[in-house]
Amino acid sequence: MAETCKHPISIDTRSAGVLLHISSLPTGDLGRDAYRFVDFLAATGICVWQTLPINMPHTDNSPYQCLSAHAGNPAFISLDKLVEQGLISPTQSHECRITVFKVAYETAKKSAIYDDFIRFCQQHSAWLDDFSLYLLLRDQRHHQGWFDWPKQFKNRSPQALEKLANQYAEEINLIQFTQYLFFSQWIALKAYANSKQVQLFGDIPIFVAYDSADVWANPQLFKLDENMHMTVVAGVPPDYFSATGQRWGNPHYQWDAMAKDDYAWWVERLHTQAELFDLIRIDHFRGLEAAWEIPAHEDTAIGGTWAVAPGDALLASIYRQLPGIHLVAEDLGIITPEVDALRLKYALPGMKILQFAFGGDEHNPYLPEQIELNSVVYTGTHDNDTTLGWYRLAEAHVIEHLHRYLQNTEPVMPKALIELVMHSKGYLAIIPMQDVLGLGSDCRMNTPGTVIDNWNWRFAWPQLSWEHQQALKEVVEAAGRSHG
Structure with missing residues (x-):
């Protein structure tokens, strides 16, 4: 396994990152595209990959309302990686995911991987035992919330839970093995990223979902x-x-x-x-x-x-x-x-968003000259429109202020805002992948207050041209943020 990065970035090191959730990779998982993305970041001098929360979501796929504050999203498990490990055959990788995980589990039982799985269960027992019981019960009740379960399960009767654990031991083992697969693939990706001097930047919502293993347990x-x-x-x-x-x-x-x-x-x-x-x-x-x-x-x-x-x-x-x-x-x-x-x-470090900087006065805390060193600076986040979309839809007084600030009435977007972010004082500058690619509002990740058509965007490798990569590399180098 590759050596992990020993020196996390600090405010003494000007650095740059890209914001892209795992689900927005072309394959949406921890397989070859994730590793290729790390290579892209390293080649452009980027040393931070920021994602959204990677936990297991409810049916709306929001990474901010999850079934567990610990458990990873099984949708991110790369089936190709399981083929490479010999846990499934290439033809089996086309089955539904739960069938694939069952096959992988049965294969793992006959290999040295099983010992590693047992160690994983022991290391993570503080949350994994409760999570596996919770998910088993929830699946048996067609995703009914725990607060509506029969009383003995809702109130966690020790006798009822012990009987359940014994009766469904193999089903529980499969749930835990699926988490083992996720964690194993993630840790391997992290080691690879760190070996390329790329650090992984995660995200946790302050609150957890009511229907979650955390609240039930x-x-x-x-x-x-x-x-x-x-x-x-x-x-x-x-x-x-x-x-x-x-x-x-x-x-x-x-x-x-x-x-x-x-x-x-x-x-x-x-x-x-x-x-x-x-x-x-x-x-x-x-x-x-x-x-x-x-x-x-x-x-x-x-x-x-x-x-x-x-x-x-x-x-x-x-x-x-x-x-x-x-x-x-x-x-x-x-x-x-x-x-x-x-x-x-x-x-x-706090956060500064350049899309919030314009349309007010010179005291706006998001203006580049107001940004302090211990800041993470963004063009926008997953909750904002893409920078090109924002520019096209912004109110007249916002655009007027931006043009006056840039001393340019025809700036190239999102290039102009990316340059402001990169040259800001903040120690870490983050650019959403949509802005790297120069995409519009139809590629927005999330619109707060809505529940339709969010969390679905994915990029495709042909969108990432040599010109995009070169432009990113040049602005990172010019701003003194390159780690290539």
Whole structure:
């Protein structure tokens, strides 16, 4: 196995990255295209590959509402890699995925891989045992949420769960083996990337889904009533963008209960992510200082209130128990001095989005001259339009400000914004792959507040011309960010 990168990037090292989710690779998995993408990054001097959360999603495929804070998405497992390992035949790779995984499991039982699988199960038992039971029960009940299961399973009767584990031991082993395949392929990809001086940059949502193994296995850590129903749900208050705010529907943490074991659930969650990634972004970081709690019976976010969270104690515990971890704070939106103080106390890099920089005054914190060194700077994120799409649809006063700033009334987009990002002071500059390819709004990854036609975009290798690669390499080098 290739040697991993020993020196994670720091604010002392100007670096560049590309944002691309695994599902947006041509094959959408951890096979040859993932390795080819690493080669592309290394050849252009890029040293960071940022993805969205890689956990197992619900049927809407949103990586921000997952069945587990630990379990990887089996859709990302490369069947070609299983053929290379001799776990399945080339013809078997065309079967449905669950059949393929069954064949691979039966083959693995007769090989040295099985011993490695057993070690994996032992190392990850803190979450894997509960997850496999949860997924088994959920599949048996046609994806019904755990809170609607029969009482003995909903309330985790030890006798009922032990009987289930014995009765369905092989089905549970298959679920765990599937996770073993995912983790094995991911760790191999990470080792390859690190050997090419490319680091993997992950992402975790601050909250977890109500219908998840995490809440089912640890109900005492969430604000639930005696019937396991949520008393309050997460969201954000009304603002300039929405008169009713956003009601996300995630359960809130019972922070007092988490504090009793030194935030072990959070530490274990981040320990898993630190195994998979070199850097980790915490989505909605401001929720670690205070989060918007909405009464569960409310249909909108209007009736919510701010509830203080123990971010200082939590981060202190995380860094004490995981001293080598590298975190990034998603601090977009309306951020209070208290949130800034928490981020700065732990020297977490914040995020700056250039699409937010124009249309206001010279004090806009996203303007390049306002960006501090300890920042990760983007043209846009997965929640924004592509830069070309944004430019085509932006309001007149935004375009006027941008043209005045660039001293150019006919800038080439997205090239002009990419150059601003790369030449900014922030230590890490990230460009979404859509902007690398110069694509429009039809290639947008996600539109917040909508549930249709999100998370589907994929690129194709013919789209990535030599000119695209050369342009990226040149701007990375010119900005002093190349690691080639």
